[in-house]
Amino acid sequence: MKLFDIIKTDLDYKKKIFADDGAPVSTLRLFVIDGTGANILFRLSHACAATKWLKxxxxxxxxxxxxxxxxVIGVNASFDQGLVLMHPVGVVINSKVRGGKNIVIESGVVIGDEKGQSPVLGNNLFIGAGAKIIGNVTIGDNVKIGANAVVVKDLPDNCTALGIPAKPREIS
Incomplete structure (x- = not known):
């Protein structure tokens, strides 16, 4: 997929999130909403990092x-289409992180390395404000991680994780 197609998909997913919350936004307004610039700059940095002379x-x-x-998002961090940084302030993502489709990240989130190992994130995730995901953990699909949760163990598909350390609860 081309860079601008990925960016468009990210923006379309962000528009969908706002519409689903009852606050539809125009494409023009989307460009000035908190987080959109951070999203685009990350996508540009990642694309440039893939070419040695553009590093x-x-x-x-x-x-x-x-x-x-x-x-701070590592230039080699990899996310599939549908990445949404809602509020980018305080977000720190290690360069080794791998993420799937449709991941929403709130402010103050840290997705980091421990002993050379970084998280692998599934599809359709919501990561609440201040959450931390650290080390060699795998997060399943359709997972919500609550605000200020600290994830240090794998999370299965279809759950909500809350607490320190985060414990999964099945979504009903």
Whole structure:
């Protein structure tokens, strides 16, 4: 999939989230909503990092993202289409993180490495404000991680995880 198609898919998914919450937004307004710029800068940095001679440009995009949006996302972090950074301030994502489709990330989220191992995220995730996902963990599909939860163990499909350490509860 081409870079601009991925960005368009990310933006379309963000529009869908707003519409589902009863607050539809225009495409123009979407570009000025918190998080959209961070999303686009991450996608640009990741695309540049894939080309050896554009790696310095990737680092420039990453630095601009940190300065203007208050988030640090490793240029080699990989997310499929439908990534949404709702509020990017305080978001830190390690370069080794791998994520699936339709992942929504709130403010203050840390998805980090421990002893050289980083999380693998499934599809259709919501990661609440202040949540931490650390180390060699796998998060299943259709998972909601509550605000300030600390995930240090694998989470199965179709659950909500709350607490410190986070414990999965089946979605009913």
């Amino acid at each position: 310095p440009v990737a680092l420039i995009f990453q630095t601009v993202n940190r300065w203007f949006n208050g988030c």
